[in-house]
Amino acid sequence: MKDLLFNAIKKSKADYTEIRFETEESNMLSYRGPELEDVAFNKFDGGIVRTCVKGGWGLSVFDSIDSLDYQVRESSNCAELVGNEKTELAHIKPEEKIIKADLKNDFRGVNLDSKIKLIKDYNNLLLKSAPFIETSSIVYSEKFRTVFFASSDGSYYMEERPYISISFRALARNGSLIQKAYDGVASSKDYNVVLNLEDKIETISKRASALLKAPSCNGGKHTVILDQPLAGVFAHEAFGHLSEADFLYENEKMKKLMHIGREMGTKELNIVDDGSIKNLIGTQTYDDEGTPTNKTYLIKDGVLAGHLHSRETAFKMNAQPTGNARAGGRTYEPIVRMTNTYIENGTLGFNELIKDIDNGIYACDNIGGMTEFEMFTFSAGYGYRIENGEIGELVRDITLMGNVFETLHSIDGFGNDLKICESPGSCGKYGQGAIVTFGSPHLRMRNIKIGGKQ
Amino acid sequence: MQNSISEKAGKTAPLCIEKAKKMNARSSRIVFYQTEDIDCSFEKGRLKTTGTKQNLYYRVEVIVNNKKGVAFGNNINDIEKITDRSIALAKIGSSVHFETFPEPLPVKEIKMYSDDTANLKRETLIDACRKYSETLKNHDPELFIIARAGRSESEKLIFTDTLVKEEIHDSVWMLDGYVQKTNNTDMLFAGYNRAWCELNEYFDIDHISQKTIDLLKMSRHLAEQEKGKTKAVLTPQIFKMMLYGFFLGINGRNVVKGDSPLKGRLGEKIFSKNLTVTDNPHIDFSTGACPVSNEGVPTRIIPLIEKGILKNFLYDLDTAGISGTEPTGHNGCSPHNPVIVPGEKIIKELIKEMDNGIYIDGLIGFGQSNIINGDFSCNLGLGFKIQNGEITGRIKNAMISGNIYDILKNNLILSKDTEPTIHSPFAIVEGINIS
Numbered sequence: 010m011k012d013l014l015f016n017a018i019k020k021s022k023a024d025y026t027e028i029r030f031e032t033e034e035s036n037m038l039s040y041r042g043p044e045l046e047d048v049a050f051n052k053f054d055g056g057i058v059r060t061c062v063k064g065g066w067g068l069s070v071f072d073s074i075d076s077l078d079y080q081v082r083e084s085s086n087c088a089e090l091v092g093n094e095k096t097e098l099a100h101i102k103p104e105e106k107i108i109k110a111d112l113k114n115d116f117r118g119v120n121l122d123s124k125i126k127l128i129k130d131y132n133n134l135l136l137k138s139a140p141f142i143e144t145s146s147i148v149y150s151e152k153f154r155t156v157f158f159a160s161s162d163g164s165y166y167m168e169e170r171p172y173i174s175i176s177f178r179a180l181a182r183n184g185s186l187i188q189k190a191y192d193g194v195a196s197s198k199d200y201n202v203v204l205n206l207e208d209k210i211e212t213i214s215k216r217a218s219a220l221l222k223a224p225s226c227n228g229g230k231h232t233v234i235l236d237q238p239l240a241g242v243f244a245h246e247a248f249g250h251l252s253e254a255d256f257l258y259e260n261e262k263m264k265k266l267m268h269i270g271r272e273m274g275t276k277e278l279n280i281v282d283d284g285s286i287k288n289l290i291g292t293q294t295y296d297d298e299g300t301p302t303n304k305t306y307l308i309k310d311g312v313l314a315g316h317l318h319s320r321e322t323a324f325k326m327n328a329q330p331t332g333n334a335r336a337g338g339r340t341y342e343p344i345v346r347m348t349n350t351y352i353e354n355g356t357l358g359f360n361e362l363i364k365d366i367d368n369g370i371y372a373c374d375n376i377g378g379m380t381e382f383e384m385f386t387f388s389a390g391y392g393y394r395i396e397n398g399e400i401g402e403l404v405r406d407i408t409l410m411g412n413v414f415e416t417l418h419s420i421d422g423f424g425n426d427l428k429i430c431e432s433p434g435s436c437g438k439y440g441q442g443a444i445v446t447f448g449s450p451h452l453r454m455r456n457i458k459i460g461g462k463q
Numbered sequence: 464m465q466n467s468i469s470e471k472a473g474k475t476a477p478l479c480i481e482k483a484k485k486m487n488a489r490s491s492r493i494v495f496y497q498t499e500d501i502d503c504s505f506e507k508g509r510l511k512t513t514g515t516k517q518n519l520y521y522r523v524e525v526i527v528n529n530k531k532g533v534a535f536g537n538n539i540n541d542i543e544k545i546t547d548r549s550i551a552l553a554k555i556g557s558s559v560h561f562e563t564f565p566e567p568l569p570v571k572e573i574k575m576y577s578d579d580t581a582n583l584k585r586e587t588l589i590d591a592c593r594k595y596s597e598t599l600k601n602h603d604p605e606l607f608i609i610a611r612a613g614r615s616e617s618e619k620l621i622f623t624d625t626l627v628k629e630e631i632h633d634s635v636w637m638l639d640g641y642v643q644k645t646n647n648t649d650m651l652f653a654g655y656n657r658a659w660c661e662l663n664e665y666f667d668i669d670h671i672s673q674k675t676i677d678l679l680k681m682s683r684h685l686a687e688q689e690k691g692k693t694k695a696v697l698t699p700q701i702f703k704m705m706l707y708g709f710f711l712g713i714n715g716r717n718v719v720k721g722d723s724p725l726k727g728r729l730g731e732k733i734f735s736k737n738l739t740v741t742d743n744p745h746i747d748f749s750t751g752a753c754p755v756s757n758e759g760v761p762t763r764i765i766p767l768i769e770k771g772i773l774k775n776f777l778y779d780l781d782t783a784g785i786s787g788t789e790p791t792g793h794n795g796c797s798p799h800n801p802v803i804v805p806g807e808k809i810i811k812e813l814i815k816e817m818d819n820g821i822y823i824d825g826l827i828g829f830g831q832s833n834i835i836n837g838d839f840s841c842n843l844g845l846g847f848k849i850q851n852g853e854i855t856g857r858i859k860n861a862m863i864s865g866n867i868y869d870i871l872k873n874n875l876i877l878s879k880d881t882e883p884t885i886h887s888p889f890a891i892v893e894g895i896n897i898s
């Protein structure tokens with residue numbers, strides 16, 4: 010494969026050429042209600058040639074590796090239409106490496122019958138663990154992806170990127186009122202993570218049922234404790250996307266606004282992105298431009314400390330490439346993405362965080378989030394009232410919003426229980442999904458707006 | 464198409480289906496989907512990227528002993544192995560609630576392919592993006608401008624053991640322009656987009672530019688909005704998006720599996736009498752046009768809501784089998800092309816007749832609530848205050864919340880003017896909570 014890729018690259022007349030070819034095999038099994046819903050197998054191959062001529066990019070997406078020479082020509086022809094400046098990419102030292110997956114319990118060695126039995130048993134447990142459970146959804150997914158990359162700078166790698174996940178959803182119904190509860194796990198390392206999840210299943214079943222009776226959270230400003238998954242999503246939406254330099258590097262006003270050294274939050278606030286943490290699902294040895302991944306402080310001691318870069322954005326912003334150029338799959342070009350993004354630990358225990366809150370909300374778990382940089386929103390799966398320093402009744406419908414230039418300053422309590430969440434799902438940007446993790450300790454925030462009736 | 468799959472698929476698919484039959488398959492189908500795309504993107508007034516995409520994707524589904532196995536691939540040379548896998552999976556697969564894929568039935572001829580669109584040159588797309596960038600830059604040199612354009616040609620081939628081949632060919636163009644205006648920490652995003660199959664008057668970058676400029680003009684001043692329940696004008700795009708929870712509710716799979724709050728409510732008045740929505744996959748050149756489902760079931764025009772009354776759920780073959788009803792020709796039980804019947808007055812008139820309220824053009828995080836229950840709670844991405852029938856300024860730092868089954872039940876007014884490419888008018892609703 011290495012020779013095949015480099016031989017094609019040699020024929021390119023572009024200033025810079027890279028080829029990424031991927032193979033992928035995956036299985037998906039799901040239960041919905043009492044029945045097995047789907048059993049499906051996928052096998053996909055294909056890739057993309059990306060070229061740069063005078064600073065302009067050309068892309069050619071293909072299925073067949075036999076067409077490489079044609080694809081390189083096509084991509085270069087596109088790039089020639091575009092470029093009229095200079096190709097400027099941050100330098101990286103060319104490396105060649107083969108990275109094989111190091112699986113603790115390889116899911117490929119477990120037969121499908123066992124996997125179907127596993128999710129069947131989970132499903133049966135979910136359906137009977139609480140009253141009012143109308144239906145369920147359990148989705149098991151496994152994927153073994155192999156990525157081959159070569160560039161005209163001399164970089165080459167082959168990396169195996171396995172992924173396994175299981176997600177659960179319990180749906181409870183009372184008349185026309187429906188409430189749902191979710192959970193799930195994911196791993197790039199070990200089939201064992203999907204075993205012995207009975208406690209989680211029972212918990213979501215009971216929670217979905219309980220949410221039917223729970224009142225909606227009042228709208229308005231609240232003191233909020235975020236649990237680790239929700240605080241992790243908060244970091245991702247509130248600041249993570251704003252750190253992606255492809256949103257900044259061509260926009261002078263944004264570059265000025267998000268300059269290194271800008272005060273963003275309290276001194277205790279440290280936000281990190283690290284694509285090199287061993288064995289996390291957001292981890293890759295190299296990004297999809299061949300840059301080694303590493304740890305980048307986005308905020309350090311409350312001050313904007315860094316951005317996430319591709320080679321192009323790094324050059325244009327006079328920075329080092331950070332290994333954050335990632336493609337959502339074989340048919341996409343790399344764009345700047347997060348990897349494993351988290352808020353570093355503080356010092357407070359959970360009880361210390363809540364003890365002085367007379368009237369607040371403990372918001373838990375996450376349904377998702379979205380940002381338009383200045384404004385962002387993120388949704389909790391459920392929550393509890395906090396009254397006089399104690400956790401109280403269950404509440405639902407908690408969607409929080411913030412303005413990044415205010416909300417980061419509103420964090421006045423950092424827990425000491427950092428957790429990085431590996432869960433099913435992905436982060437969306439320009440139509441591409443990227444597998445990421447997000448993490449945080451518990452956080453306390455003041456004056457956070459929650460949607461709903463006042 | 465440059466690289467049609469029709470001939471190769473025509474040779475291999477029947478052989479695979481025959482193989483499945485020999486392995487005791489009661490019925491099987493293979494669907495091929497091949498696309499060829501070109502696109503371009505502009506940023507900061509300059510052409511940044513252009514590209515070409517060619518992809519194939521196929522699905523093999525086999526029913527053996529009342530169970531189905533499904534396998535997907537994209538390399539036609541692998542199709543026999545993929546078929547073998549599908550047959551193997553059928554031994555442990557999910558139960559099937561229909562006998563066979565249907566015999567060939569008459570299919571309505573619908574225009575989905577346009578030579579002009581399929582031959583749309585890259586230079587034309589680039590020129591459109593350049594024009595958008597220049598127009599917006601002339602309007603305000605401080606804007607950060609992004610423009611994208613593309614065109615796609617695709618062929619879909621459906622083979623079943625009874626349907627020798629159904630071939631569907633379509634072409635789609637897309638224009639998308641938006642701007643970011645940054646003023647210290649204040650960020651405003653505004654834009655517009657369109658897609659259609661035929662290269663006609665809808666392919667109009669000036670229209671997209673003007674829509675963007677109109678939003679920028681409306682945004683010149685900031686306005687404070689009182690908290691509490693309010694009337695709201697929803698743009699056609701926002702109105703269509705708001706109905707997403709309803710489309711989940713009429714999805715037959717969600718009905719039979721117990722997820723849908725609409726189960727058991729056919730014939731009930733669930734919305735205002737002013738709301739009539741039909742699923743119409745027979746509109747020539749609409750991006751939702753579809754003559755036959757991926758299972759070989761001819762599509763038809765189906766009323767979803769008639770004067771507020773819930774009329775139908777949507778079913779694929781399997782779901783129809785579970786519910787004991789006829790299949791409606793809907794892939795995944797989702798609507799192909801919802802069409803909302805407009806009202807009688809244009810939106811400018813209707814706004815003049817309003818006292819106070821808000822105008823919603825953009826939302827952040829819509830859908831991340833209990834959407835199937837109809838609930839929504841999200842940020843106002845781009846919204847404006849209406850006072851005494853006039854738009855008086857942009858609202859910031861606000862959230863809206865509510866339930867679509869509440870806000871669309873009473874006092875719903877629809878405009879006469881629509882966004883024709885998505886078949887949706889403006890809507891004026893009451894009872895949206897703003898905080």
